[in-house]
Amino acid sequence: MELSRGTSSLMALVYVVAQHYHILNIDKIAGSFSMIISMAFNPPATIAGTGGGSLKTMLWGIKRGLYSNEAGQGSAAIAHSTAKTKYPIREGAVAMLGPYIDTLII
Incomplete structure (x- = not known):
């Protein structure tokens, strides 16, 4: 108070x-x-604002994509390598489609 x-x-x-x-x-x-x-x-401010905004938008998208599926970090391979499947090639296909499904669809 x-x-x-x-x-x-x-x-x-x-x-x-x-x-x-x-x-x-x-x-x-x-x-x-x-x-x-x-x-x-004025034109320089407009160009700088557009370029900076586009760059910031791309960086946020990349950060969110990496956070959502850990693409390129190598941790997904550990999880997929422990799967017990009859056809390992199918598990590889699932591993390759994971980042696309997670980032673009979900």
Whole structure:
């Protein structure tokens, strides 16, 4: 209870100080907004944002795919090697299809 009371008082003080700072610099606000708009929509920013977003999306997909089926890490081979089957080639086919089924279908 004491922590929330102190924290909320501090937050109110910071808010009031920040608003006074903004009021004292009101003549610079219009220039700030125009700079934000012009810098956000110029061609280099658009290209960088698109490239960075695409790269981040691909990295997340790769991370999730590796997490879901451990492809390329070698742990699936240990589990498949212990299977007792009449036809080992079928177990190999199941092992090869595992990452595709796990990542693309599920």
